[in-house]
Amino acid sequence: MASPTTFTSFRNAFLSGLVLLAPLAVTWFVFSWLVDRVGGSFRPLISVFLPDFLRQEGLDLAWNIIATILVILLIALLGFVSRWVLTRYFTQLTERFINNIPGIGAVYRTVKQIVDTFSAQKRNVFEKVVMVEYPAPQSYVLGFLTNRANGEVQGRTDYEMWTVFVPTTPNPTSGFLIFYPKERVVEMSMTVSEAMKLIISGGSVVPPWPARPPELAASDVPPAPASAASPNPQP
Numbered sequence: 001m002a003s004p005t006t007f008t009s010f011r012n013a014f015l016s017g018l019v020l021l022a023p024l025a026v027t028w029f030v031f032s033w034l035v036d037r038v039g040g041s042f043r044p045l046i047s048v049f050l051p052d053f054l055r056q057e058g059l060d061l062a063w064n065i066i067a068t069i070l071v072i073l074l075i076a077l078l079g080f081v082s083r084w085v086l087t088r089y090f091t092q093l094t095e096r097f098i099n100n101i102p103g104i105g106a107v108y109r110t111v112k113q114i115v116d117t118f119s120a121q122k123r124n125v126f127e128k129v130v131m132v133e134y135p136a137p138q139s140y141v142l143g144f145l146t147n148r149a150n151g152e153v154q155g156r157t158d159y160e161m162w163t164v165f166v167p168t169t170p171n172p173t174s175g176f177l178i179f180y181p182k183e184r185v186v187e188m189s190m191t192v193s194e195a196m197k198l199i200i201s202g203g204s205v206v207p208p209w210p211a212r213p214p215e216l217a218a219s220d221v222p223p224a225p226a227s228a229a230s231p232n233p234q235p
Contacts, residue, residue, distance in 0.1 A: 035064045110171060129195040131186040132164055134178065141166050142188070142195050149179050159183070169199045 099105040126144035134141045149161035159181035167175035188195070194207035 035068050126165070126192045129188040129190050129192060130162075130164055131188055132166070132178065132180050133184060134166060134176075140186075142199060143167070143178070144192065144195070145185070145187075153179055157181075167199055169202050172196060172199050 095108075098108045126146060128145040130143050130145050131140050132143050133139065134143075143164040143166040145162060146165050147163040149163050154161050157179075161179045162182050162185050164178050164180055164185065165175055166178055167173075189209065190198075190207045197205045198207065
């Protein structure tokens with residue numbers, strides 16, 4: 001294969017250098033135009049507040065740059081404020097309009113409460129899913145462990161008390177706050193989201209148990225033989 005000529009080598013080197021310098025040249029052109037047009041136009045508004053020794057001609061470029069930066073910051077600040085104000089205003093206006101519609105307003109408020117319950121901030125309040133005996137002996141409900149009791153509640157009992165929130169179904173945003181001795185609280189393996197689905201569905205959506213590993217697909221789990229099924233526990 002013939003070696004490239006001197007002209008070909010020079011041309012290739014020139015094109016490579018041009019490719020490297022083109023982004024820098026475009027950037028410098030845009031920056032210069034921005035500083036000259038924007039900063040130069042707004043610099044007189046800033047210079048009126050400056051002392052005489054800072055209005056020298058040699059500092060024009062520096063003040064143009066400063067004026068450009070200030071304009072960009074003011075535009076960004078205006079965008080943030082307007083977006084926050086307009087978003088909040090239209091959100092409140094829309095919610096007020098929907099809440100005033102008969103029937104639809106009640107459904108909207110209920111769904112909004114359920115969505116807020118599923119939010120990460122609310123789920124973090126629930127430490128663990130538990131099962132407690134309520135409202136009668138041998139009757140059990142699902143609840144959420146929210147805290148270990150302390151203060152007067154703990155001081156006036158002889159047991160280690162746990163704070164359990166028992167939600168109602170299908171709207172889990174309301175419920176009962178009950179203090180149980182630790183020994184009477186059954187800790188569950190299901191997650192908070194799975195328990196929420198079970199409560200909201202009225203018991204129709206039941207999470208699998210024992211819980212399968214995430215990497216094990218449902219099709220890979222062989223069905224259990226009928227003889228291996230354990231009978232329902234007797235009360």
